[in-house]
Amino acid sequence: MLNGHQTWIFQNKPVIISTGTVGGPFEANGAIPKAFDILHDDMWLNKDSFEKAQQTMMEEACQIAIKKSTIEKEQVKFFISGDLINQITPTTLAARSMSIPYFGLFSACATSMESLALSAAIINAHGADYILSGVSSHNAATEKQFRYPTEYGGQKPPTAQWTVTGAGCALVAKDGDGPVVTSATIGKVVDMGMNDPFNMGGAMAPAAVDTIETHLKERNIDHTYYDLIITGDLAHIGREVSLDLLHKKGIDIPEEKYVDSGLTIYREDQPVLAGASGPACSAIVAYGHFLEKLKQGELKRILVVATGSLQSPLSVNQGDTIPGIAHAVSIEVGSDIQ
Amino acid sequence: MSNDKKKNLPPQAQEYQAFQSRREVKRPILKNCIKAFLVGGFICLIGQCITTFYIYYFNFTEQTAGNPTTATLIFLTMLLTGFGVYDRIGQFAGAGSAVPVTGFGNAVISAAIEHKTEGFILGIGGSMFKVAGPVITYGVFSAFIVALIKTILIKWGGF
Numbered sequence: 001m002l003n004g005h006q007t008w009i010f011q012n013k014p015v016i017i018s019t020g021t022v023g024g025p026f027e028a029n030g031a032i033p034k035a036f037d038i039l040h041d042d043m044w045l046n047k048d049s050f051e052k053a054q055q056t057m058m059e060e061a062c063q064i065a066i067k068k069s070t071i072e073k074e075q076v077k078f079f080i081s082g083d084l085i086n087q088i089t090p091t092t093l094a095a096r097s098m099s100i101p102y103f104g105l106f107s108a109c110a111t112s113m114e115s116l117a118l119s120a121a122i123i124n125a126h127g128a129d130y131i132l133s134g135v136s137s138h139n140a141a142t143e144k145q146f147r148y149p150t151e152y153g154g155q156k157p158p159t160a161q162w163t164v165t166g167a168g169c170a171l172v173a174k175d176g177d178g179p180v181v182t183s184a185t186i187g188k189v190v191d192m193g194m195n196d197p198f199n200m201g202g203a204m205a206p207a208a209v210d211t212i213e214t215h216l217k218e219r220n221i222d223h224t225y226y227d228l229i230i231t232g233d234l235a236h237i238g239r240e241v242s243l244d245l246l247h248k249k250g251i252d253i254p255e256e257k258y259v260d261s262g263l264t265i266y267r268e269d270q271p272v273l274a275g276a277s278g279p280a281c282s283a284i285v286a287y288g289h290f291l292e293k294l295k296q297g298e299l300k301r302i303l304v305v306a307t308g309s310l311q312s313p314l315s316v317n318q319g320d321t322i323p324g325i326a327h328a329v330s331i332e333v334g335s336d337i338q
Numbered sequence: 339m340s341n342d343k344k345k346n347l348p349p350q351a352q353e354y355q356a357f358q359s360r361r362e363v364k365r366p367i368l369k370n371c372i373k374a375f376l377v378g379g380f381i382c383l384i385g386q387c388i389t390t391f392y393i394y395y396f397n398f399t400e401q402t403a404g405n406p407t408t409a410t411l412i413f414l415t416m417l418l419t420g421f422g423v424y425d426r427i428g429q430f431a432g433a434g435s436a437v438p439v440t441g442f443g444n445a446v447i448s449a450a451i452e453h454k455t456e457g458f459i460l461g462i463g464g465s466m467f468k469v470a471g472p473v474i475t476y477g478v479f480s481a482f483i484v485a486l487i488k489t490i491l492i493k494w495g496g497f
Binding site for chain 1: 348354433444
């Protein structure tokens with residue numbers, strides 16, 4: 001299974017048999033409303049806090065994924081998930097109501113692919129038959145956690161990003177119909193000394209480059225192997241910077257084959273500054289949007305590189321720099337999967 | 339980051355930061371200044387109108403009209419914050435809507451709304467001054483220092 005130092009190859013072909021995606025009103029108004037199974041027209045979801053709304057979205061995403069499959073909830077062995085809020089409580093509380101054995105993760109916005117990689121690894125090693133792997137984020141809850149109150153009139157710089165309100169979940173199985181998770185590269189924490197919490201794209205770009213480079217090297221493939229390389233939430237600045245860094249390293253991925261989830265989910269004219277962010281961003285775009293394209297045969301092989309900036313408000317206030325991380329998971333369809 | 343700290347970074351990180359900052363979209367400072375000037379000026383104009391209103395229609399003088407004017411502006415800010423408009427004005431105007439008393443009101447009110455879910459005592463009571471707290475702390479502190487200097491100068495300076 002281990003290939004090189006950081007890459008797992010999944011010979012037993014774990015399959016994503018179904019997915020569930022949930023979004024809020026701002027996402028409904030975005031560029032890919034069809035990627036969502038449920039779209040809410042209220043940020044609160046009729047709950048009394050944003051955190052509870054986030055918890056509900058996580059539960060809904062899991063329920064949809066189970067409902068779309070042929071299995072029952074009781075057959076799911078593990079729920080592997082995380083989010084951005086203090087001690088990942090929205091996820092934990094969702095796990096409480098679902099009562100499925102639970103792994104709680106935190107890699108900020110890279111949690112989406114961290115959970116998918118771990119789910120695939122466990123299934124590949126015959127540790128479970130079915131695993132739910134998901135993430136959630138809520139714009140207002142995240143703003144409150146990391147920045148200022150939602151209604152505070154502070155001016156954000158053009159490098160700031162907009163956290164996605166939503167949840168995305170994939171049901172990974174040992175066999176079945178659907179796209180196959182073929183490999184995963186677990187990223188190292190890369191810190192280039194960036195210290196502006198309003199420029200996360202710039203802080204995460206080196207981590208994305210490091211993970212992509214390692215992935216291609218350890219799988220011994222060229223970037224042309226993939227139809228698309230999809231980054232998590234680098235947004236405008238991070239995407240350009242990472243593309244330039246990749247070119248510098250001799251990995252000449254063409255512009256059109258290097259897409260960013262943070263630039264896919266919203267329309268150009270929505271006021272999101274540099275682009276979208278949040279763990280749900282990469283999960284929704286990968287599970288709701290690109291997985292459909294895989295199923296329809298428009299794409300055959302994709303590499304999803306979820307990126308996370310690992311600061312906390314405490315570490316930023318104490319003057320620490322912002323470390324970045326990126327986890328890559330390759331998802332493929334077709335009969336020629338090795 | 340201060341230059342001292344930057345020097346301690348490994349050369350690779352320094353090189354990356356220089357490279358990154360060339361691609362980073364910078365704040366449009368001149369445009370922001372002009373917008374801040376116009377919106378800030380407009381808020382002051384509204385304040386002046388309210389002052390004049392209190393002087394002409396109520397029994398206030400130029401000295402005493404300040405307090406009801408401030409209260410009225412903060413009340414209007416409360417409405418705008420509650421209806422979710424003030425943060426949009428803030429994104430457009432920057433310092434223009436942050437520096438006047440309305441900005442201070444917005445900082446307190448937005449925090450109060452935000453932390454209501456954590457209860458009236460620990461939520462609203464404990465977190466209301468989270469954003470505005472530093473302004474109060476250092477406002478009071480610097481007023482104390484200035485008063486101290488003034489007292490010393492009057493007492494021993496012979497002014």
